[in-house]
Amino acid sequence: xxxxxxxxxxxxxxxxxxxxxxxxxxxxxxxxxxxxxxxxxxxxxxxxxxxxxxxxxxxxxxxxxxxxxxxxxxxxxxxxxxxxxxxxxxxxxxxxxxxxxxxxxxxxxxxxxxxxxxx
Numbered sequence: 186x187x188x189x190x191x192x193x194x195x196x197x198x199x200x201x202x203x204x205x206x207x208x209x210x211x212x213x214x215x216x217x218x219x220x221x222x223x224x225x226x227x228x229x230x231x232x233x234x235x236x237x238x239x240x241x242x243x244x245x246x247x248x249x250x251x252x253x254x255x256x257x258x259x260x261x262x263x264x265x266x267x268x269x270x271x272x273x274x275x276x277x278x279x280x281x282x283x284x285x286x287x288x289x290x291x292x293x294x295x296x297x298x299x300x301x302x303x304x
Contacts, residue, residue, distance in 0.1 A: 247299045258287055 265280050
């Protein structure tokens with residue numbers, strides 16, 4: 186049993202070792218000359234001009250959560266589709282229940298207006 190998992194554990198050990206070498210090597214060997222320009226917030230190469238304590242709209246978070254929920258749907262449906270014949274009617278009924286729950290969730294979100302994009 187150990188010979189089956191030994192290559193995987195060896196790969197994880199090498200990856201962890203490389204991460205530690207890079208992280209601690211950068212900390213020990215890197216130049217540390219802070220300046221006012223280096224201490225400013227940096228975002229995508231642009232200076233940040235907006236208010237720092239500005240609250241984001243709830244719609245932004247709702248849209249992000251909806252994206253994750255309906256993206257995860259694919260993660261469940263793809264393996265089900267590959268094993269469809271072997272799962273039989275029980276697997277089919279389970280997936281119908283799952284898709285039904287997603288349709289109810291989509292109808293609820295649609296009714297609440299969360300899919301409307303405002304400028």
